[in-house]
Amino acid sequence: MSTDLDQRPWLLRWAVLGLIVAGGIIQIVMSAYYLSVAHAPQPHDLPVGYLATPANAAEVQARIEQGGQFAAHRYDSTDAMITAIRTKDVFGGLDVSATPPHLYVASAAGPAAAAALRTAFTTVVQQQTAGQVQQLVAAGQPVPAPTVQQLTTPPAITDVVALPPDDRSGASIGLLVQALAIGATVASIGLGRIGSRTQPSLLRGVRHTAALLAYAAASAAAVLVAAHAFGVVTAGADVHLFRTFLLVSVAVTGSVAGLVALIGPAGSFLGTAYFLFGVPISGATVLPEFLPPVARVLGQILPTGAGATLVRDNLYFPDASVSQPVVTLALYAVVGLVLVLVTNALANRSRRASLLQVTPRAEQADAPG
Numbered sequence: 001m002s003t004d005l006d007q008r009p010w011l012l013r014w015a016v017l018g019l020i021v022a023g024g025i026i027q028i029v030m031s032a033y034y035l036s037v038a039h040a041p042q043p044h045d046l047p048v049g050y051l052a053t054p055a056n057a058a059e060v061q062a063r064i065e066q067g068g069q070f071a072a073h074r075y076d077s078t079d080a081m082i083t084a085i086r087t088k089d090v091f092g093g094l095d096v097s098a099t100p101p102h103l104y105v106a107s108a109a110g111p112a113a114a115a116a117l118r119t120a121f122t123t124v125v126q127q128q129t130a131g132q133v134q135q136l137v138a139a140g141q142p143v144p145a146p147t148v149q150q151l152t153t154p155p156a157i158t159d160v161v162a163l164p165p166d167d168r169s170g171a172s173i174g175l176l177v178q179a180l181a182i183g184a185t186v187a188s189i190g191l192g193r194i195g196s197r198t199q200p201s202l203l204r205g206v207r208h209t210a211a212l213l214a215y216a217a218a219s220a221a222a223v224l225v226a227a228h229a230f231g232v233v234t235a236g237a238d239v240h241l242f243r244t245f246l247l248v249s250v251a252v253t254g255s256v257a258g259l260v261a262l263i264g265p266a267g268s269f270l271g272t273a274y275f276l277f278g279v280p281i282s283g284a285t286v287l288p289e290f291l292p293p294v295a296r297v298l299g300q301i302l303p304t305g306a307g308a309t310l311v312r313d314n315l316y317f318p319d320a321s322v323s324q325p326v327v328t329l330a331l332y333a334v335v336g337l338v339l340v341l342v343t344n345a346l347a348n349r350s351r352r353a354s355l356l357q358v359t360p361r362a363e364q365a366d367a368p369g
Helices: 011-039 057-063 078-086 111-138 143-154 172-195 201-227 238-263 265-278 293-301 303-316 323-366
Strands: 046-051 068-072 092-095 102-105 156-159
Touching: 011 092, 046 057, 046 111, 046 172, 046 265, 057 068, 057 111, 078 102, 078 323, 092 111, 102 111, 172 201, 172 265, 172 303, 201 238, 238 265, 238 303, 238 323, 265 303, 265 323, 293 303, 293 323
Parallel strands: 046 068, 046 092, 102 156
Antiparallel strands: 092 102
C-alpha cells in the first residue's frame, strides 16, 4: 500500500529537511538560553555583611561594593551579623574590626556564594593591609611582622550554616525539585487522560482533585524517603519537610492538571516548560543572585524556583522568612485545582443544556403528524 510520501518523494525530502532545520533552530535556542543563564554565573548585588571600625568603615564598604557584585550592610556586632546570616538577610560577612580579620560564610546558601565571598573578601583584606603597609613605608617606618603576616595570610573562615557531609556540592536541592516536578507532571498528564474517559461532572472534578492530592502526598513522601537515604535531611525535620515537598508537588501537579483541563492535552506542555525552562533559572543549582536580573525574577515566580527556595530555606535556614515562596506555590496549587473543578462542572452543565435542547426536537420529530 503506497502512501503520499511514496508517490511524491520530493515531499519526503522537504519533510526531512524541515525536521533538520527545526531541530537545529530548537538546539540553537535552547543552547543560547542555558548558556545565557548559567555559563558564567556572577553575583549581582549579593547581600553581605561587615564589621569595621568607624575610621575605616567607609573604605571597607567601598572595597566590598566595588564592581557591583556585592551589596554591603554594616553590623555593630558579630552576633548580629551571624543572626542575619542564619535568617538569610546576608550570605556571609567579614569582620575587620579586630586583628586578624575573620570571614563568615553559609555554604548551605550555595557553595558558589561561599566561594565568591572567600575570593572577594580575601582581596578586600589584602588591599586594606597593603594600604597600611604603603602608609608605613611612605612615612619611613618599619613594617611590623604581624602586618606582613596578615598580608600573606587569608582571613580565618567560619561556616555558619554548613552543608551536610553527604551533600558537599549542594546539588541535592536541584535534584529534589527536579524529581518533584517530573513526578508531578507525569501524574497530572496521566490522571487527565484517565479522567477524560469518563463523563465530565463536578463529581469527576472532585475525584480528579482528590487523586491529584493523593499522588502529591505519595510523591512528597517518596522524595523525603530518598532524601533521608542519601543523608540530605537531618533528623527531626520530617513533618516540616513533608509539608514543603507536598506544597511543591501540589503546585506543579495542580497547575499542569488545571491547564490540561482547560485547553486539553496541549496543556501538558506546561510541565515540560517547568522542566526545560524553569529548572535552570530556579536557583536550585545557580543561585538567584547569580542569575541575570530577568531570569532571577522569572525563576522565582515559577513553581520550580519558589519550590527550590522553599526547600533550601526549610532544610538549612529555618529562621528565614518563606512567605514569598509559600504564597507563590499556594497560588499555583489553588488556581490549578479550582480550574480542574470548574472546567468539569461547566462541561457537564453545557452537556445537560445541549441534551435539553436536542430532546424536544427529537420528540417533535417522532410525534405522529
